[in-house]
Amino acid sequence: MNSEDEDEHPFGPEQMLRVFRSELEQLTAALSFAWTDSSLKNFSLVREFEASFESAAFGCFDVAGLSIDLQLQLRGLGDGAPPVVADPFPSKLLSSTAMRQHLPDLATDNPHPGFEVVGPLLLEGSLAMALRNGGPYSGMEAARALHLATEFRSELIGTRFEDLFVVAGCNWSPWFYDVAWDHGWIMTDFGTAQAYLLCASGND
Numbered sequence: 001m002n003s004e005d006e007d008e009h010p011f012g013p014e015q016m017l018r019v020f021r022s023e024l025e026q027l028t029a030a031l032s033f034a035w036t037d038s039s040l041k042n043f044s045l046v047r048e049f050e051a052s053f054e055s056a057a058f059g060c061f062d063v064a065g066l067s068i069d070l071q072l073q074l075r076g077l078g079d080g081a082p083p084v085v086a087d088p089f090p091s092k093l094l095s096s097t098a099m100r101q102h103l104p105d106l107a108t109d110n111p112h113p114g115f116e117v118v119g120p121l122l123l124e125g126s127l128a129m130a131l132r133n134g135g136p137y138s139g140m141e142a143a144r145a146l147h148l149a150t151e152f153r154s155e156l157i158g159t160r161f162e163d164l165f166v167v168a169g170c171n172w173s174p175w176f177y178d179v180a181w182d183h184g185w186i187m188t189d190f191g192t193a194q195a196y197l198l199c200a201s202g203n204d
Helices: 003-008 013-028 044-052 068-075 088-094 097-102 120-133 142-157
Strands: 032-036 055-064 116-118 164-168 183-189 194-201
Touching (some): 013 068, 013 088, 032 097, 044 142, 044 194, 055 097, 120 142, 120 164, 142 183
Antiparallel strands (some): 116 164, 183 194
């Protein structure tokens, strides 16, 4: 590559990702979270996770500070965006006072908890696959798992897919058994300014 090419393309892909992450960190600085009750905790899908895995946890949070700029930045993250970009948002939730008070075993100060973006249209499949595979000694038919996931998504956002931002990850906390049956999702509804955390883990 000659010097003209270097001037034209001063940043490679990794540098661009880090710049994007830095911008996202600035936009998430004003975020705050407050624990709130949600009827979704009693929904069939959540109950099935509790029955199928040795450990399961669900929480709902009111989110303050979801600026338009932040929403646009998060919406701009493509499916599978790597943790180097996606982590600033979930790390704010996981390190919040609300997490420490209500789900302390899942709270962390780690700024790199390892979340990847899941496209809104892929949420149902991600949840259904986890239920279908189940824990070490459980599982269910794929059709039922997908039905439960679809019901959950419908109750969560209806068809407002453009309002949904999802990241998935696990093993940021010793709460997880660090084996094949670890799952975690943070689902944020921009329309209601609420975030939902669902985690499951199992051990044989």
